[in-house]
Amino acid sequence: AQSVSQHNHHVILSEAASLELGCNYSYGGTVNLFWYVQYPGQHLQLLLKYFSGDPLVKGIKGFEAEFIKSKFSFNLRKPSVQWSDTAEYFCAVKWGRSYIPTFGRGTSLIVHP
């Protein structure tokens, strides 16, 4: 079955530390890749997405993600986190022309000031 793995379930960092959250998916072929973020008390919102072209995608608030096809990965990165980045982060994948994404379990990020 198609699946999305986020291996880091809980991450705790201090401000200014660098961040990398892992996302791996099963099966190859054409994929559309997404990272969503849910700040405390807020809706899930799109952070960034990859459909085609440059595998390094830049999103809002200084986040970026790199699609590595050979590794079936789409890791999220930020060079220097802030306290306001404390949130739940979800990776999602759509395979082929499917309109239904499969979500990972999510990673809870806590940034200490």
Add this chain to the structure above:
Amino acid sequence: GAGVSQSPSNKVTEKGKDVELRCDPISGHTALYWYRQRLGQGLEFLIYFQGNSAPDKSGLPSDRFSAERTGESVSTLTIQRTQQEDSAVYLCASSFRTSGGTDTQYFGPGTRLTVL
């Protein structure tokens, strides 16, 4: 420019009762999704509506779950004879469908359902 809205925001019910959850998508969005999120888990797909096409119900966990949508407007998710394992946050999302599955979903705030 209102976003996706859901009601109620919280629902506490007794085991065996029926509940109805509502979702108002963004105007003009043709696609609507329902998800379930259990504590500490990812989003579990339930059902997908696209325009007037037959919905994709492949994610509904049992026949106690059903959903309706009239055209491209409001959707309701109904859970009959609720069980404690139905306790979760139910999320609705809408999108303007584009070719190739590249559309971005916009999520509502969710309904937190607690079955006692």
